[in-house]
Amino acid sequence: MNEFNTAPLTEVSTDWFRSHLREALDRVQMRGARYQILRHGQPVAGVVPLHEAQALLTVAKNTHAYREWLAKSRLDAERRLRDAVREEGMRRP
Structure with a gap:
């Protein structure tokens, strides 16, 4: 290495x-x-050296993928919360 x-x-x-x-x-x-x-x-x-450039690209790619995953996770959590609030509102008379 x-x-x-x-x-x-x-x-x-x-x-x-x-x-x-x-x-x-x-x-x-x-x-x-x-x-x-x-x-x-x-x-x-x-x-x-090429191995340094490749490592930097890998880090940048992984960082971008992590940010996308984190943003999607937050959106999913917000959607679940909205759905739970909506369902709770429907249960009340």
Whole structure:
């Protein structure tokens, strides 16, 4: 199992990244290097090892699925409560 690098990303300019692309990708693949690519000093992209990107996508997907489940559960609970109140109202003369 891969361990995640929690060190800050190495900031590089788009020009540096363009001129060192092969070297940078080799570092990412072989050493787990991580880059934050800057354009005019502003972050525009990140390059991380594939297992980190896949893990982030899995977490995002699971978080979205959990939020959907939670929202549906709350709606179901509200519906059951409304139905119970309606039934109780029908029983009273």
